[in-house]
Amino acid sequence: MKTIGLASDHAGYPLKEQVKEWLTARGYEYKDFGTYSTDSCDYPQFGHALASAVENGECPTGIAICGTGNGINMSVNHHKGIRGALCWQPEIAALARQHNDANIMVMPGRFIDAETAAKCVETFLNTEFEGGRHQRRIDAIPFE
Numbered sequence: 053m054k055t056i057g058l059a060s061d062h063a064g065y066p067l068k069e070q071v072k073e074w075l076t077a078r079g080y081e082y083k084d085f086g087t088y089s090t091d092s093c094d095y096p097q098f099g100h101a102l103a104s105a106v107e108n109g110e111c112p113t114g115i116a117i118c119g120t121g122n123g124i125n126m127s128v129n130h131h132k133g134i135r136g137a138l139c140w141q142p143e144i145a146a147l148a149r150q151h152n153d154a155n156i157m158v159m160p161g162r163f164i165d166a167e168t169a170a171k172c173v174e175t176f177l178n179t180e181f182e183g184g185r186h187q188r189r190i191d192a193i194p195f196e
């Protein structure tokens with residue numbers, strides 16, 4: 053069983069708690085890299101902790117949440133081994149795996165309902181990368 057890494061800021065914390073319930077109910081293991089309350093905090097700290105864990109293989113997959121998704125997505129994507137994808141619909145979550153081989157799914161906690169978020173999580177965790185032409189494209193993403 054893969055350990056799913058989780059991270060959020062205060063704005064993403066409520067949805068992260070719901071995602072944890074969803075994962076537990078389906079037998080997934082997870083590691084929560086914080087934050088652990090709705091007290092105001094800075095998303096890079098938690099995004100970087102999760103991204104490091106995905107980069108070093110501790111967690112093959114991660115889910116990150118802030119208010120819009122943008123700040124924590126920018127943070128995780130500063131890591132060379134990370135492809136973070138902002139997802140707010142299951143179809144986008146599917147394409148993030150199929151075309152982008154995303155290893156962190158990012159959601160906008162203040163702009164997505166729990167049911168849609170759960171569908172995004174389910175889709176992201178159960179969709180394979182298609183490879184082929186998409187491999188060439190993701191290989192060209194890192195920029196020196």
Ligand code: RB5
Pocket residue numbers: 061063064095118119120121122123124
């Ligand atoms: C926090 O207020 C908010 O700025 C943060 O969660 C995120 O939306 C930033 O991109």
